[in-house]
Amino acid sequence: MLTLAILLAAAALPSTYRPTAAQTAKSPAPSHKTPRTPDGHPDLSGIYDLATLTPLERPAGAKAVLTKDEAAKLENAVALLKANGDKPLSGDRPAPPKGGDGSRGAAGNVGGYNTGWLDAGSTYTVVNGEKRTSLIVDPPDGRVPPLTPAAAARVAALRAQFTSDQRENSDPGLETAPGAYDDPERRPLGERCLLGFSSTSGPPALPDYFYNNLHQIVQTPDRIVILSEMVHDARIVRMNAQHLPKKIRLWLGDSVGHWEGDTLVVDTTNFTDKTRFMGSTADLHVVERFTRVDDQTLLYRFTVEDAATWTRPWTGEYTWPATDGQIYEYACHEGNYALGDILRGARQREREQAAK
Numbered sequence: 001m002l003t004l005a006i007l008l009a010a011a012a013l014p015s016t017y018r019p020t021a022a023q024t025a026k027s028p029a030p031s032h033k034t035p036r037t038p039d040g041h042p043d044l045s046g047i048y049d050l051a052t053l054t055p056l057e058r059p060a061g062a063k064a065v066l067t068k069d070e071a072a073k074l075e076n077a078v079a080l081l082k083a084n085g086d087k088p089l090s091g092d093r094p095a096p097p098k099g100g101d102g103s104r105g106a107a108g109n110v111g112g113y114n115t116g117w118l119d120a121g122s123t124y125t126v127v128n129g130e131k132r133t134s135l136i137v138d139p140p141d142g143r144v145p146p147l148t149p150a151a152a153a154r155v156a157a158l159r160a161q162f163t164s165d166q167r168e169n170s171d172p173g174l175e176t177a178p179g180a181y182d183d184p185e186r187r188p189l190g191e192r193c194l195l196g197f198s199s200t201s202g203p204p205a206l207p208d209y210f211y212n213n214l215h216q217i218v219q220t221p222d223r224i225v226i227l228s229e230m231v232h233d234a235r236i237v238r239m240n241a242q243h244l245p246k247k248i249r250l251w252l253g254d255s256v257g258h259w260e261g262d263t264l265v266v267d268t269t270n271f272t273d274k275t276r277f278m279g280s281t282a283d284l285h286v287v288e289r290f291t292r293v294d295d296q297t298l299l300y301r302f303t304v305e306d307a308a309t310w311t312r313p314w315t316g317e318y319t320w321p322a323t324d325g326q327i328y329e330y331a332c333h334e335g336n337y338a339l340g341d342i343l344r345g346a347r348q349r350e351r352e353q354a355a356k
Contacts, residue, residue: 034262034292039221042262042292047327048320051121051213053078056206056316058134058142071124071131078122085115119211125318127299135206135316144314147279151309155279184339189274192339193231193332195251199277201233202226203253203268203286204302204316214327215320217290224257224264229327237266244270249282251275264290280306296322 035043053075058064066074124131134142147155190197198208205215205226212230224237237257244254254270266288273282289301301317304310 035295037219037221041221041259042264043219044217044224044264044290044292044298045219046322047214047216047325048298049213049323049325050200050205050207050215050318050320051119051209052125052207052318053121053123054125054132054135054207054318055209056135057144058136062133062142064133064137064140064142066124066131066133068131075123082115082122085118089114117211119213120209121207121213127317127319132318135318136314137317138315139312144278145310145312147309148307148311151279158279184343187339189251190231195275196228196230196233200230201228201235201252202302203235203255203266203288204277204304205288205300207318212330214323214325216327224266227327230330231332232330243267246270253284253286260289262291266290277304278309280304280309283308293319298322 037043124133125135126132136142136144139145188197189195195201196208196212198210199206200208200212205228207213208230212228214229216225216227216229218225218227222239224239226235226237227233228235233252235252235255237255239257241256243256244250248254249270249272251272251274253268255266255268257264257266259265268286268288269284271277271280271282271284277284277286283306285305287303287305289299291299291301293299298320299317300320301315303313303315305313
């Protein structure tokens with residue numbers, strides 16, 4: 001995939017690190033006249049494109065900031081790959097090999113998307129004039145902190161769960177626990193088109209490096225809504241409120257906001273164990289900071305904390321450029337008919353096996 005090519009290229013760059021002003025908790029001072037709402041707060045409303053080539057984690061050995069020439073070289077390489085992938089395919093082309101072509105990801109293998117459908121980003125995120133090689137800025141190495149021993153065991157157990165297809169193709173005598181695809185009520189929320197995958201809706205709101213990258217902010221004095229194009233998730237931030245009782249748990253958590261000067265601060269708790277951000281628990285705590293740095297750009301900064309999952313809190317940031325693009329309806333699974341079709345197919349298969 002395009003993202004993989006960029007990661008490999010970035011990893012080959014010389015390893016250096018220099019701290020930047022953006023890696024402190026202090027919000028940048030706007031260098032423009034900030035547009036304001038009637039109640040006097042900065043106007044953050046608009047549609048923003050979160051697509052970026054900058055990965056969440058910095059490739060091992062890569063430096064924190066690319067020079068202008070380094071970034072241009074890598075971005076041009078992506079543009080060439082994209083242009084090649086967008087070329088029309090011949091109707092006389094042979095069928096792909098059985099089992100796929102060996103590539104991985106949504107753009108490859110059996111049933112994968114043609115790359116023309118994907119929009120993984122075309123440029124690196126720019127913060128304080130710097131082309132960043134990772135969204136994470138703390139720890140300084142740009143990497144997610146290590147998991148706690150308990151979290152490592154928990155994540156390993158989840159990854160060890162096989163699907164029914166995997167069991168059928170494995171040793172018949174191998175006993176395995178049922179996986180998420182063996183129970184219609186356990187299928188992942190993203191796969192069921194109930195919630196955007198890859199934390200695109202947040203919090204924290206991350207690029208999905210795939211498609212449907214737009215987010216819209218609608219702002220009022222009492223509520224701020226952040227709408228994600230992917231699976232049309234809508235987060236409602238209640239301003240100057242108290243968090244809900246701990247017994248009330250939500251897929252996207254309970255987001256409460258307040259203003260610190262010209263920065264919107266959103267504090268989110270009360271997650272469920274159904275939406276595990278990178279293996280987190282329901283005690284996940286995310287603090288987000290939105291600052292308008294110019295007429296066309298927001299700086300988005302987030303801090304993630306879960307003592308039961310990571311050995312320390314960690315922080316990332318990237319810019320949200322404004323766009324004139326429009327958010328369109330996200331039609332997933334043809335109106336969610338797929339799950340019903342899967343269940344009908346399973347019943348038909350049972351009838352055929354019983355008739356043998």
